[in-house]
Amino acid sequence: MWVIVMGWLAGLVGSLLAVPQLVRILRTRETAGLSLLSWQITVAVCASWAIHGARGGMVNMLLPNTVLACVSVPVMVLIQRARRLPAGPVWATVCGLAAVCIAVDLFTTPVIFGVVIVIPQSVAALTQLRDMHRSDDVSGISPVFLLQNVVVQSLWLIWGSLAGEVSVIIAAPLTGALWAVNAVYRQFRYARTRTMTA
Secondary structure (H helix, E strand, O other): OHHHHHHHHHHHHHHOOOHHHHHHHHHHOOOOOOOHHHHHHHHHHHHHHHHHHHHOOOHHHHHHHHHHHHHHHHHHHHHHHHOOOOHHHHHHHHHHHHHHHHHHHHHOOHHHHHHHHHHHHHHHHHHHHHHHHHOOOOOOOOHHHHHHHHHHHHHHHHHHHHHOOHHHHHHHHHHHHHHHHHHHHHHHHHHHHHHHHO
């Protein structure tokens, strides 16, 4: 019973992950501090987890990751357009990374998939941290989005532990920790910026 509840809770919260960031961009028209590469990786990784969920009969993983990928695409496109970058290379990165991750899932074990998928997930979090550090303005980054990432990874870790889903057990702890660093750093930078302008 708890496995099912935690799986769907993780899935529900995870499927809404990109919504705060999308709303913030649409409301403010601001993408300052956001990492395009992080969002490209998010789309590719979500597609990979959706396929992993489909292969394992885990609808609680398939549906939310499909929804999250679909909601993440507009965020990625809005960042790409705001920076006036050509769409071709942006989409080539997404498709190439998704193809590699899906191939690893199809042709290797869940342990290897977990080890491989945590690499782009970590790169996404670290790239966001780097871009946030380099940016003079972090107002484009939704703090709710960052905190929600931490909560989602925690919920997936609990579910993965209950369900014995080794890929999730491998990927969730490091990814969650890196998003926690992002959340703390964003608040530090935002507070510092406000103090300097006051």
